[in-house]
Amino acid sequence: MTETVHKRPDLTVEMAGVTFKNPVMTASGTFGSGKEYGEYVDLNQLGAVVVKGVSLTPWKGNPTPRVAETYGGMLNAVGLQNPGVDAFIENDLPFLRQYDTRIIVNVSGKSIEEYCRVVEKLAVTEVDMLELNISCPNIKEGGITFGTDAKMAASVVKEAKKYASQPLMVKLSPNVTDITEIAKAVESEGADAVSLINTLLGMAIDIHHKKPLLGNIMGGLSGPAIKPVALRMVYQVCRTVNIPVVGMGGIISGEDAVEFILAGATGVAVGTANFMNPCATVEVLDGLESYMISQGFSSIEEVQEAMKI
Amino acid sequence: MTETVHKRPDLTVEMAGVTFKNPVMTASGTFGSGKEYGEYVDLNQLGAVVVKGVSLTPWKGNPTPRVAETYGGMLNAVGLQNPGVDAFIENDLPFLRQYDTRIIVNVSGKSIEEYCRVVEKLAVTEVDMLELNISCPNIKEGGITFGTDAKMAASVVKEAKKYASQPLMVKLSPNVTDITEIAKAVESEGADAVSLINTLLGMAIDIHHKKPLLGNIMGGLSGPAIKPVALRMVYQVCRTVNIPVVGMGGIISGEDAVEFILAGATGVAVGTANFMNPCATVEVLDGLESYMISQGFSSIEEVQEAMKI
């Protein structure tokens, strides 16, 4: 018998000219600005920290309750509460810069103008990539409207690109008839990558009080419950566009991450799983690496190309 | 202390002139033609048996594997295997007619012509209502195309109405940007009721064999995982159309059924839950009745109107 020597696989990935030490990122809005989880996870281990959505001015967000648990998932209606891009740059960015990880900033807006102004302010900072959130189901103006209409999506990307100095990733909404159409539209206007999925619009009712469980009535569904929908969309988009895809939606283990990479994703993001276990990101990373070792994969690209259809 | 005497609530509901003894139905495709579950459930207790989709000619359905379990849900890709409407009328209908329950037949087709021919054949039978399935994600032609395009949906309903002698319910797809638009389109062409949701298009990958878990690659996601999406859509549609709505998607308990009725549904259907427990339908019914008694509701209509927003 010969002994197989397992070389550590190469986990680095490249997207739009940016190199990430591994594909595992945090999903925007679930990881704050990294500080809180920094007590539980060595941020240096992550491929990237994707911070919560920032807007031009401070946003107060939605009334409470903002969360409701559902079967295998959760609804949230935070409504993009954030202190505004200036406060983010001043208070949160320096903290993150201490770590050897990529920083991706999630950008929110209620108008094309607002998106552009935020992108402009971030253009001069040490941020590695921007993620344009055109898919938040929790705010009425902007967000969702951009994400569910191919023309609107294309135009916000086109304008934002003019102000961006970093690569621009666009976060897509799953609440659409054909996600590939939106993906193609943003690609054609210069999006450098796409990330998906954002949350599915959902609802839960308190039958004792006979009213919605969320203050905002509806909210975004996330967690393992949505993984099959997320995986399907990532698979469809990967077969449609030529830019890299970051997949997310219900990833709680290394195996889940592998499914997304087999579907074609270059990066994967971990969201709701952080709430189940604050060390989820590194556990996903470890699981991914073990899988690659046991299957003899030496790079992420090999996994991406291994699917047999 | 005074003793409250609990009168048994009135569970009957009416839809399009048809009276149902209670709102609890079976979800098409999960209950066969009633025969198999008839050994586990007294079919006389159900509001209606909604049988599996029937088409003009026999359909073989998709290759196996046709099922994959997911977190809190399942994917199926049966592909509407059925022996055709003639065989259904000859072999299955007489069995069902023995019971004192409403019979709703789910109608599939790959063209408007096919839908119409099936409706025409059923027009002369003792079936109480038809459910036009314009939302099956598992067949390429027809089905899904009709369900995701308001114009197509409207035209199939318009034509089918010409041949129908029974009220026509239309089964809507959740894989759309705005389900209220489709609901309005079918209402305007004379749909007598709408039922929703059909399954969400999803996917799962076998990471050991590096291929999709389903023979058909993608399939329809059902079960408790999708309940928040289903409930949201039922709520939206109930606020948009004036025809009755049958709600379904992840109902596994009486409490779940109550949520859908509070959201505005007149009827509720139980699908995947049957696989978890063959007596699920009657358990949902019992739970609904207990809730009504404990909350002092005397009719389903009262529950429908009790939501405080």
Next chain:
Amino acid sequence: MKKMITTIVAEQAKIGENCWSIWLQAPGIADNVQPGQFVHVKLNQGEKLLPRPLSVSEADRERNALRLIYAVVGKGTKDLSRMKEGESLRILSPLGNGFEIDETASKSLIVGGGMGIPPLLELARRIPGKKEIYLGYSATPFLLEEFEKEDAQTHVSTDDGCYGYCGTVIERMNQDKALGDIIYSCGPRPMLKALSAWAKERKIPAQVSLEERMACGIGACLVCTCKIAMEKEDGWHHRRVCADGPVFWSREVVWND
């Protein structure tokens, strides 16, 4: 009316490498169970909705108990293996059509492979007359002691040669020049396919027990189909493994895919 039966775990034991045995007890549970039938086991975990089909390996009417033998291959069987004596477990039982026992055969061949072997134990007991048993394992055998109690010759083969003949069960049968009037078989699909060809050559009718992923387990959902030959309709149609099977005549099964 039938319903889910609540059973009590009477015994749980590891009987081989990744091979577990569980005895479930409930009144009347062992009545009318035919060899080749299966039960649908409901696990109590929220994440997993669907029951898991497992063949009945032994039915003990005196103790009102069923024995299931299973391999831990995923989350469901892992949970099952963690169940302890005295805990309760809900099942649907008995499901499917078992083997059709030919009482007139002068000699029966019983052929099993891997996790297809367990249901053949109850079958072996019930088959009258002369019988020969061929069991193929990938590695260390299990249930051998039980089979050897039967009044029949038991031939063992293993893929790695760690026990008995080194090779497939079919190779072993060829070596022995096995013959009989009828074959009863359960095992992985490639084995059944090869056996089907083997039987066809020798004109021996063979019953094979198939596996397919299931949801309802009772014939309503149509997810568990297999291709069965028929005269019209392109030569085959889909039949339900759970309700029309799991046992089919091998000559009727469309093997080529």
Next chain:
Amino acid sequence: MKKMITTIVAEQAKIGENCWSIWLQAPGIADNVQPGQFVHVKLNQGEKLLPRPLSVSEADRERNALRLIYAVVGKGTKDLSRMKEGESLRILSPLGNGFEIDETASKSLIVGGGMGIPPLLELARRIPGKKEIYLGYSATPFLLEEFEKEDAQTHVSTDDGCYGYCGTVIERMNQDKALGDIIYSCGPRPMLKALSAWAKERKIPAQVSLEERMACGIGACLVCTCKIAMEKEDGWHHRRVCADGPVFWSREVVWND
């Protein structure tokens, strides 16, 4: 690096009508826990993803154990109540900011209502000097014995009058003409709101422990916010109950909704 702690259930007991007490054991678990802090309890059920926040009722450094007292109100607490001695349970601990103990107060008032009472037990122990404890229950009291061990007067009121004063805790305080330099309080929002007005009238600073549904429990997800007054920005902003609270000064809380 912090992480989830695996604790062992050392004791589980029902201590009142729908009131349960559980002791969790793990090395170092009771170190540095402040009264008013909470733990986030991870249940092992697939259906339920989110941990459940429960206040620390007692912290025993010698036994390395924490005591949680809880009511069964839904699926999570139901599952918790089914856990048995020796089983393991994962938690995040300690979380949030506890009460700020004013060592200089000449007399402290401790006011609790319903399931807000448990965290006040450890608090009562740690407050130096004179103190009076007001506890309001809807019906049969729990934890009374423990409170009565403290060197303080304990006044009980119940909504149904089955024990002590019949009425709200505030009515009881009015009747007693209660006074003090500082108030520490935990209970349902309507009680805290009324108490806040009561304290304001009397110019007594009051700390209140708030509840809100949570996800992360550590300040990252922003689902657990409450409205806190501030000079600019329309007079209030959202702060996180889990990380900025759960204890706030009552005069800063925006109560009107």
